[in-house]
Amino acid sequence: MGDFGVPVVWVEDSDGDFCAGCSSPFSFTRGRHMCRMCGSGFCGKCSSSKRPVPWRGYAEPVRVCDMCVQAADRTKRLQRVRAALGNDSIDPEKHSHYFTDMTEVKRREQNANIMEALKRIYNAKIRPLEQAFKFAEFYNSDLSEGDFDARPMVLLVGQYSVGKTSFIRYLLERDFPGQRIGPEPTTDRFVAVMQGKSDRSVPGNAAAVDPRRPFSSLGRFGTAFLNRFEVSELKCPILDALYFVDTPGILSGEKQRLDRGYNFEEVVQWFAERADRIIVLFDAHKLDISDELKRTLQVLKSHEDKIRIILNKADLIDSQQLMRVYGALMWSLGKVVKSPEVIRVFLGSFWDQPLALTGKTNEKLFAAEKEDLISDLRGLPHNAALRRVNELVKRARLAKVHALLISHLRSSMPYLWGHEKKQKKLVGRLDQEYRKVSKLHDLAPGDFPSMDKFRAGLERFEISEFPSLSQRLVDVCDVALTRDVPNLILRIQGLEEKQEGQGQGSRLNPPTPKAPHEYSSPNPRPLDNMASPATNFFDGDVSPMKSASRQLTHDGDLEEEVATWNIQESTENPFSDGFEHDSGFEVGQDDWVVSVADKTKWTNSFYELGPSGHPPTVTGQQVRPIMVDSGLPTQALRKIWDLVDISGRGALDDEEFALAMYVISDAKVNGVESIPDELPRSFLPPSKR
Known part of the structure; x- marks a missing residue:
């Protein structure tokens, strides 16, 4: 994350043959360079800048693409907008206050990064197939950079x-x-x-x-x-x-x-x-x-x-x-x-x-x-990212079918002469050719273009002049549809779940936190004494004092293994592997990454755990069930504990607990690679700076 606020979405692009910026093919004279910020492949012209990327492990300036530089500049600009909206002077009687809530601005910031990733996928893996077979000319649907932004x-x-x-x-x-x-x-x-x-x-x-x-x-x-x-x-x-x-x-x-x-x-x-x-x-x-x-x-x-x-x-x-x-x-x-x-x-x-x-x-x-x-x-900005992903998927499927149709018609053309006569014959029986291609490649009829539009496009081109179909282009397009785009959809859904949790308390009407004395006794969580099966999170003997018990579901038909944990007081990292890990600090933004609404929500959860001492703290064994519920691997949870236990006492106060919940939520959305190796200043609770 670093100085860029919201991390640029990483796209696995080791199999790309085209620049994700200009869609030019890589060659001996046009080398392939990997952007260290987003993972996509770019030519030298589209990746001429160097920036430090500390959250990817590059403290020194490394090559990044022009798209990521623009995304970083845009993020900083949006952060300035958020800072300007940080006061409570917005008139709730005006319509603008509906669109200038801090949560809304942050959501737009995240959606913009999703669109950057979608643009890279399109340029590198879908657009080359479109260009080879004149897709935009057939359907009058050229897709420009401005359509994504x-x-x-x-x-x-x-x-x-x-x-x-x-x-x-x-x-x-x-x-x-x-x-x-x-x-x-x-x-x-x-x-x-x-x-x-x-x-x-x-x-x-x-x-x-x-x-x-x-x-x-x-x-x-x-x-x-x-x-x-x-x-x-x-x-x-x-x-x-x-x-x-x-x-x-x-x-x-x-x-x-x-x-x-x-x-x-x-x-x-x-x-x-x-x-x-x-x-x-x-x-x-x-x-x-x-x-x-x-x-x-x-x-x-x-x-x-x-x-x-x-x-x-x-x-x-x-x-x-x-x-x-x-x-x-x-x-x-x-x-x-x-x-x-x-x-x-x-x-x-x-x-x-x-x-x-x-x-x-x-x-x-x-x-x-x-x-x-x-x-x-x-609500329109909330659904914009998912709608555009949906539109791109439809476009990619149509582009693939279009290329297969052109390739099939081209293979039916004579080698020497009679091209014009044969093309007229093929155009006249397009319905039969559609059925042949559908059966040959196992394609759904709904993926085929309008027959009238396709026929009108063929009248402007000679079929024999199209290039032969490269299976590599089709395979790369399939990779985008089966791997890259689904990963983006999962990320969008994760962001929506996170925003729904944050949206429970608006900055205009934040909920009132409960005071410690309002809790006569700790409110036990249903999963305080349970965790998922050990194989999900732990290897070998890393998991402490585990005993399995069989439980019947409410209808008595199914059995499931539930690992119960013997809670013991401990002053150690509940995910410790026996080794010590250093933690450091980095000067960054002055504002705390944990919002007021999140702090309020997680303070309530903190006191439900039954903190003790002065100041009130919760031990690792008390926090462990909540952290295990996140589904993150043990190594990531261990790293998070070492980061947030700023005082080094083996227990968390309310601010450290809120920071832990923030880092876990961010890792669930953006992946464990988003967990910083060192806490930036913006992560430090105000009382510990």
């Missing part, structure tokens, strides 16, 4: 003057560049509202060629669209968590639709595929669904899980009218959206003005709906 997207769709721009301003709590609000059709372009260092508007043509932004593939819609697209940048806390895309109001006239100069439905589909949430707004006074809105909703049909409906300006009608309007809206949507699921509809008045007198009777309802909507948006 982008925050979750919220797409707003609706007819003109339903309050799309006002809704964005309502959440941002300030104006943004390019904002136009009025009763007439005002927003005549697509506007991406994103985080920036200063207030400015970036034209669409410039945004589409910027590799750091997720808009590089918008160029295929032509200049007519890019002239109607812009990026609005401003500084706002919410935009650190997600960004918004405002769309032109959907019109009802055919002439206005044709005069746009670009295909509106195709552009909306492009944004919908990449959006994490799609919000469709309706005005309580205009429930008619025009033909273009109907076509747009049909485009969104395959993304029903992302759609949320907002019935805006609901404060302008009374309760009786609101019920009628709500029923009419659901009836209208039922004719267009053919879904067995009920779409969530939020009611309210989402702008910065007070409620109208007519809607005062529904004030509590609107407040509850606002809370639900904010909570829904707040």
